[in-house]
Amino acid sequence: MGSADNDRAAIPPVGAWTVFLVFLRLGLTSFGGPIAHLGYFRDEFVTRRRWLGERSYADLVALCQFLPGPASSQVGMAIGLSRAGFPGALAAWAGFTLPSAIALILFAIGVASWGNALPAGALHGLKVVAVAVVAQAVWGMACNLCTDSTRVTIAAVAACVTLLWPTAWGQVGMIASAAAVGWLVFKPLQDAGHDPLPIAVSRRLAAALLILFCALLIALPIMLRIWPNQPLALIDAFYRAGALVFGGGHVVLPLLQVEVVPSGWLTDETFLAGYGAAQAVPGPLFTFAAFLGASMNTAPSGWIGGLVCLVAIFIPSFLLVAGALPFWEQLRRSVRTQAALAGVNAAVVGLLLAALYQPVWTSAIFRPEDFGLALLAFVALMFWKLPPWLVVLATGLSGWLISIVR
Numbered sequence: 118m119g120s121a122d123n124d125r126a127a128i129p130p131v132g133a134w135t136v137f138l139v140f141l142r143l144g145l146t147s148f149g150g151p152i153a154h155l156g157y158f159r160d161e162f163v164t165r166r167r168w169l170g171e172r173s174y175a176d177l178v179a180l181c182q183f184l185p186g187p188a189s190s191q192v193g194m195a196i197g198l199s200r201a202g203f204p205g206a207l208a209a210w211a212g213f214t215l216p217s218a219i220a221l222i223l224f225a226i227g228v229a230s231w232g233n234a235l236p237a238g239a240l241h242g243l244k245v246v247a248v249a250v251v252a253q254a255v256w257g258m259a260c261n262l263c264t265d266s267t268r269v270t271i272a273a274v275a276a277c278v279t280l281l282w283p284t285a286w287g288q289v290g291m292i293a294s295a296a297a298v299g300w301l302v303f304k305p306l307q308d309a310g311h312d313p314l315p316i317a318v319s320r321r322l323a324a325a326l327l328i329l330f331c332a333l334l335i336a337l338p339i340m341l342r343i344w345p346n347q348p349l350a351l352i353d354a355f356y357r358a359g360a361l362v363f364g365g366g367h368v369v370l371p372l373l374q375v376e377v378v379p380s381g382w383l384t385d386e387t388f389l390a391g392y393g394a395a396q397a398v399p400g401p402l403f404t405f406a407a408f409l410g411a412s413m414n415t416a417p418s419g420w421i422g423g424l425v426c427l428v429a430i431f432i433p434s435f436l437l438v439a440g441a442l443p444f445w446e447q448l449r450r451s452v453r454t455q456a457a458l459a460g461v462n463a464a465v466v467g468l469l470l471a472a473l474y475q476p477v478w479t480s481a482i483f484r485p486e487d488f489g490l491a492l493l494a495f496v497a498l499m500f501w502k503l504p505p506w507l508v509v510l511a512t513g514l515s516g517w518l519i520s521i522v523r
Contacts, residue, residue, distance in 0.1 A: 133204035136197045139166075140212030143193075144400045147213075151401070154189035162196055169196065180445045183458060185362050186434040187403045190214065194438050199316040206439065210431060217400035218407040222423040224394050225411035228387065242490070242516020243393030244386070244481040246509050249494035250396050251370065251473045256499065258466050267302060268463040271295050275467025280475060283375055289361055292464050299460020300453055316442050326440035330433060334360050347415055348425060355406055355429035360437075368465050369403060369430075371472035378476070383412050385480045392477075397509035406430040486519055 139161065147157045155178055162168045169177070181191035190213060197209025228240075263269045275291050337353040354376040362369045370392065378385050391408040398404070410426030411419055482488050494512045497503045 131200050131205075133197075133201045133208040136201050136205045137208035137212040140193060140197070140209045141216070142212075144213040144216040147189075147399045151187065151189040154401070155192060158189070158192055158196070168200055180441060181438070183454075184434075184437045184441060186359055186437060187362075187401045187431075190401045190403065190431065191434050191438045194435060195316065195442065198318070198439060198442075203439070206435065210435070213400055214404055214427070214431070217395075217398040218404040218423065218427050220398045221391065221395060221404055221408035222411040222420060225391065225408045225423065226419060228390065228412065238517040238520025239513045240386070240390050240516075241481070241487075241520070242513040243509070244389040244477075245393075245487055245491050245516060246396065246494050246512035247389050247393045247477050248473070248481050248491040249498055249508070249512075250393075250505070251469065251477050252491075252495050253498045255466065255469050255473055258462075258469065262462040263466050268459070268466075271298060271460060271463035272467035272470065275464040276471040277467075279371065279468055279471035283379075283475070288372060288375070288468055291468070292361065292461055295460040295464030296457040297460070299463070300457040303456040303459045305452055305455040305459060318439055318443050320443045323440045323443040326436045330360065330436040330440060333432075333436075347413075348417055351410065351413070351417070351422065351425055352429045355410075355426045356432060358406075359403070359430035360433035368469055369405070370477075371468050373406070373409060374472065374476055377409055377413075381414065383409065383414055385476050387412050389477065389480050393509060393513070397506040399506075403430055486523075490515055490519070 143154075143157055143161065147154050159174060163171055163174050177192055177195050178188070181188040181195070184191060190210065193209040193213050194206045197205035197207070199205075201208065259269075259272065263272050275295060278291050279288055333356060337349070337356055341349050341353050355373075358369055358372040358376060362372055374385075374388060377383055378388055388409070391412060392405060395402055395405040395408065404427065406429070407423040407427040410417070411423035413422045416422070417425055482491060490512060494508050497508045497511075498505065
């Protein structure tokens with residue numbers, strides 16, 4: 118292990134442009150969701166480039182799983198930060214995120230401009246495939262995060278509360294309650310020591326970034342009450358979604374839905390069509406925010422709205438990653454923190470289960486053929502292991518064909 122560490126130490130820091138190009142290639146080719154992304158990252162940065170050691174990478178993944186937000190994007194930001202400082206973190210985010218964000222903004226503009234010319238059956242097929250995608254996410258997360266009766270109970274209660282109290286703050290309250298239950302009930306094992314992460318951020322700067330994260334979370338709603346306007350409302354809604362989502366990209370679905378649909382910013386149909394399209398592009402699922410921003414019924418929309426929402430939903434991840442890294446060693450050794458997180462993870466499964474019913478299922482499954490198409494898409498994803506983009510395209514085409522023969 119010492120020889121490998123020496124080899125990595127001999128690798129000089131790289132420029133932000135190099136970091137951008139490496140992550141741009143990953144952003145163009147990384148299909149399959151956050152777990153697949155982490156596999157691609159390991160092959161690229163641990164095996165091929167040796168920018169990180171195996172233990173350091175595992176520690177970094179553990180940190181980003183611990184934090185709210187998109188884990189794969191946060192790992193990418195941290196790797197960019199370690200190789201080229203803060204410009205490297207920005208370059209890693211831009212390279213990995215912009216390909217799918219641009220594709221989804223173009224799709225949103227196309228739906229807005231030529232939505233009536235698009236086959237209605239194809240758009241409905243995108244809503245149907247969202248049922249399969251969310252069901253797959255619920256299944257996988259439940260198997261990993263709800264491993265005993267207590268966790269299953271937390272998930273079930275969270276799903277019921279979310280359906281009965283479908284507001285963003287209701288979900289936040291449910292997550293906080295689950296953290297308290299986990300803190301009191303669960304007793305995880307003490308983790309072993311680990312290699313230090315090769316990232317130099319002072320504790321003073323890290324503390325300032327964490328304070329800024331909390332300050333924005335509190336100040337944005339207050340500012341919106343004092344100066345009500347649509348751009349600030351978008352920033353507040355998407356910053357809060359990015360700051361409070363535990364469990365990865367699919368879990369952002371219910372938080373975003375309660376922010377943008379009840380307010381009339383866009384319809385359930387547009388929301389689910391975009392969510393289905395987001396499965397067909399590489400990169401992080403959080404770029405779904407770019408589609409939502411570009412689809413808004415009120416200004417800003419289009420390119421400006423898409424970029425505003427995209428940046429707003431990722432700012433919390435940047436602040437948290439850079440702020441938490443210097444304190445990670447102490448945090449991950451806290452058994453109580455791990456216990457609270459176990460409760461949060463179980464509640465996250467319940468939030469996603471509620472989203473599977475409302476709005477995903479209720480907006481897409483109306484007839485037996487809708488159920489059959491969703492079931493085939495689920496089997497294709499879960500058991501045939503077909504790539505998500507292929508399943509999305511096939512389901513959209515099938516929806517169009519069904520609408521013709523119906």
